[in-house]
Amino acid sequence: MLDDFLNQFLPSTVGGLVFGSIYALVALGYTMVYGVLRLINFAHSEIFMIGTFTSLVVITAIAPASPLTGIALFGVMLLIIVLSAAISGGAAVLLELVAYRPLRRKGATRLTALISAIGASLFLQELFALVIIPWLTGKPGRNQQSAPRIVDRDTVFTIGNAAIRTDHIIVVVAAVIMMIALDRLVNKTKIGRGIRATAQDPEAAVLMGVSIDNIVRITFLLGGAMAGVAGALYLMEFENTVFNVGFVLGIKAFTAAVLGGIGNLRGALLGGIVLGLIENWGAIFLGSEWKDVIAFTVLVVVLMFRPTGILGESLQKARA
């Protein structure tokens, strides 16, 4: 048992970091929306799913005969990331407009909003399964859809017995760049100041001339775009997707957000990585079919003992 663990420790760590980066990107959306609206955006997982399908369509359209390298690879990765981010971001803005804004206007309770979010999530999943996926791919909507390979699984270097491959590096580097960009945006720009002000005290923010509707829209746009990037990276790495790909991944990303401290951007990064690692290390002992159970158990345990997460909750104090 211990031998197994030591043997698989480094490869699992690499896998955990890759998964963790994707969890972290999706977690950013949960954390930002929660910070501003105190709402668990349950349909965020479907925004991620939309990102994977955008990338699937683009990659299938390009259909490279062999995996790409060099400048071509960079160009295609950039293209799928930008397009997925744009479409997912747009979908998130639309989601806010349809499912949450009417409720916000009425001053509805958070329970009401959460139920609306669940409804929107089911609706989007089924809309894709029944209509959009058959239309996009011409295959039954509930099947796994696979994409052609665009990145070779070349080993770049090894640490101990863990091979670090090109695709691992792309996922982690792209995720880190996106997170730094978002962190700068929230902490250094005027828009970011508006977001932080709204998260801290919406009434005072209104009095200071912040347009709440705009800020909420931008928050959804940014969170959605991050989920879109996560979708593009996920598709590149795992090369398949399905209409409910977001369900389990969404819960895990939410777990990551809570683990790091919901409302806290850097917490989302930390939470994502920690969750990815725990899950992969745990799977060495229990087998990979227990991965989801491990992640959900982490969620329960964290909420029991430290519901404010590792770094504490606060979008307004994202600097901490």
Next chain:
Amino acid sequence: MKGNGVTGNANPLRRLGALFDGARDWWEHAKVWQRYLVYLGAIVFALILPAPVIGEFMSPGSDWTTVLIYPIGTYMLLAIGLNVVVGQAGLLDLGFVAFFAIGGYSVAYFATQYGWNYWATVVFGILLAAVSGVILGAPTLRLRGDYLAIVTLGFGEIVRITANNTDEIGGARGITNVPHPPDIPGVVEFALLPAPYYYLMLIAIVLVIIFSVRLQKSRVGRAWAAIREDEDAAELMGVPTFKFKLLAFAIGATIGGLAGGIYAGKAVFIEPNTFPFILSATILAAVVLGGSGNLPGVMLGAFVIAWLPERFREVDWLKAALGGKDPAEYRILLFGGVLVLMMALRPEGLLPSRRRKAELHEGTGGMGTMGAEVPGPDTDVSTTEAAK
């Protein structure tokens, strides 16, 4: 809130709602004999419900009595159970199907592996479900409402995946040859015919309704209402909120376990995929659609959500309109859309209790309002005022 405030509106959903509100107001002022007449009528109606004449219209495509047991009766039982948790105590539970699964698996496992009597396994399953409700609730019920929702969702998935990965209870293949309930000599014989199971289900539903109504009118029900409206205030007034929330969880779980036990006795075969998250969401949709907190409303919601897909399964023009697909495939799409629409137009559901409706319109009764509810400069003020 001024009176019902919804009459005289062209919105069809609101007009339908006003009709139901009228029925409720009549009921509240009805005399005792009128009420008993209604009870009697309902029971007679339920007894003759499996008649083929009714079935011909209600479910032309499949056997009506079977449809009455699953999904209609099962959904109703589950919805009444979830209503205790969501409607009465105001706790959002997204993993309710876990208790249904525990009840079902207890019957299947102990009857096939140890040859226990069916009734014993049902009772044991109910106990096991109640205990797991307490085990889930004890650490998590101190959480904020929305965190609780996600944790219960996680619990539901943990139960399903664990059943899937545990070979002792059949793994992904599930348990087959679950024995039927034993015959009661001279009275009833449980075999393949669905009718006895229907009456068993009916007895269970009636008992659970009586139990639920008595609870709601007792000290416990008042405590739940207080917790739902303002937990801090309830705590300050000396209501042991944690204990009562735990009780709500345990009672909801008990009813879920009972539904699972009856289901397993009829179904012969259960597997982990009988208990997906989507079933929890469907039952929640039933409770919310009907009017969470109001028993007739919740039952109406469960009936509508269970029956509509069955009714339109074999309707030719609908099938043709959908390009040859089974209309029942669209049911989850429809539920999702209905949830979003209901929350925007009539969050209290079709047939709400007066109290619950007032709560939702005043913004109490569920975790407080969203963070940025303050109207911005470009907010349409008339809609904001209209909602108050």
